[in-house]
Amino acid sequence: MALVDAPMLMALDGVVAQLPTDVVARAKTYLRLSGNGKTGAYSDPAGHLWVREAIASFIARRDEDSTVAPDPQHIIADGATNAVRIIMQLLIAGPSDGVLIPIPQFPLFTALISLCGGTVAPYYLDESVRWGFNVQNLEMSVQKLKDDGVTPRIMVVINPGNPTGQVFTRDTMEDVVRFCHEHNIILLADEVYQDNIYGADRVFHSFRKVILSMPSPYNTTSCISLHSTSKGAVGECSRRGGYMELLNIAPNQRAQMLKLCSINLSSNFNGQVMTALMCSPPVEGDESYPLFRKEYDFILSGLKERAELLTKELNSIEGISCNSVDGAMYAFPQIYLPPKYVARCAALAQEEEVAADARWALELLEATGVVVVPGSGFLQQQGTFHFRTTILPPQDQMMAMTSAIRAFHTKIMESYA
Ligand SMILES: Cc1ncc(COP(=O)(O)O)c(C=O)c1O
Structure with missing residues (x-):
């Protein structure tokens, strides 16, 4: 991508020498196919x-x-x-x-x-x-x-x-x-x-x-x-x-x-x-292939590990249940909100229209700094409450996030029992 955007890099001493040969060849091919090196047209x-x-x-x-x-x-x-x-x-x-x-x-x-x-x-x-x-x-x-x-x-x-x-x-x-x-x-x-x-x-x-x-x-x-x-x-x-x-x-x-x-x-x-x-990713035999494979596998296996970990952590919190994250990048757990909490949200909603799970998400943000997207933003079965979170953050941040959610939700469950 960089070479296609700035082909003059290929004329600089030492640049080409540092890059895998298939990368340079690929950039030259793309430039030729796109209009003899002029890509802005x-x-x-x-x-x-x-x-x-x-x-x-x-x-x-x-x-x-x-x-x-x-x-x-x-x-x-x-x-x-x-x-x-x-x-x-x-x-x-x-x-x-x-x-x-x-x-x-x-x-x-x-x-x-x-x-x-x-x-x-x-x-x-x-x-x-x-x-x-x-x-x-x-x-x-x-x-x-x-x-x-x-x-x-x-x-x-x-x-x-x-x-x-x-x-x-x-x-x-x-x-x-x-x-x-x-x-x-x-x-x-x-x-x-x-x-x-x-x-x-x-x-x-x-x-x-x-x-x-x-x-x-x-x-x-x-x-x-x-x-x-x-x-x-x-x-x-x-x-x-x-x-x-x-x-x-x-x-x-x-x-x-x-x-x-x-x-x-x-x-x-x-x-x-x-x-x-x-x-058309690098293929076996290309000089760039080993690094490509390593990075690709690292990213996808990291996502898989975090998908499993996030599901497990969320399911271990009382009042939260989550289907396994089988694909994509998100968990969409259901949150059980005690009726007293929902009633309080409904009373507050008369002043300002905020769904109960949106209020929960706002209060979570204020109490912990954790941002999630309330389920009402995606629509959901009436009477159910959810939030969406993602498997993208590094593992230590994800663990800090789930423990903050655990502490916050446990307090809601106790205070509004
Ligand atoms: C399900 C789904 N479809 C389409 C898109 C849009 O993809 P892009 O931003 O690459 O156009 C997204 C982005 O998050 C998505 O989640």
Whole structure:
């Protein structure tokens, strides 16, 4: 990335000598492919073809036994958030277009659905089955939409999940595909956490691969999947790298999507380089491979250790219960709030509208300095309270955080018993 941004570094004495040969070769290739070393010009709005080819090869390697090869022309490489914006703009014309979103939700989706004037149709993840869900509930959500004169257009599935940290089983994924196919709904598979899998009995399956492995007609289900350079071991969120891949999307819809992209004139270049790097990491035999492998394994095994530790610590606090963090970067524990505490929050809420778990989070912050996000910010089953926290901090900070939460919540439980 640095060499592509500042190619003159390669002419400085000693710089090239300090870098692995494959890194220098890669920078030269990217510079050549991007316009003979001039990277500041507008690029294709869907991203440089060489970047989309790198993404297509990555998908083909990841989903090795898929029957349909990914096509670079069906890939738009301009970030994950931008992709969601374009999808919502294209598929929502007004309140009669509905989008099914998982609750607890990731606010990006509700925000963009509101901005585009569409209707949010919630479906609830089930905490009692590791935040899985039952397709029966989906049928109910769709029926309610239809009764209200709303056509379901998109179903958002976040796997691995934010904020719930779940990883769906293949059976659940197949149920989702059948459901989307039967109701003619486009599946929006948010798979930005696909590298972040920790649960011993969970593996990541891409929706693309699941769809293509299903019998006809389900293998023709429309799906748009997302990936990003913000998560995984890369974690370069501000570079805004990522892509969407379109599977079984009608040519006229694809053309409209490209038209919407072209309003931007160009995909951002650094995000494209970051995405190409994520999609074509060093391979065995490259000089940079041993260091890459070491750093990658260190980051992911650290996340896995902390996912297990955080679950264990949270579950050892009276009044808090937490599903295992099977994937992504978050725990979403349930907090038991004594009725007297909830009543006090309700009385205070008359002066200032703050949900009971939001007040709990504010009081936790004031008492301990620990910041968590209240469950009400993500929506949750009525009458339940949660908060979201993350496995990102180093282990010692995480232990300090859980012991502060323990002391704080124990006091609440005793004072309001
Ligand atoms: C589930 C989910 N989808 C999409 C995004 C957006 O990714 P990016 O910031 O790379 O566009 C995030 C970011 O946190 C996320 O958690």
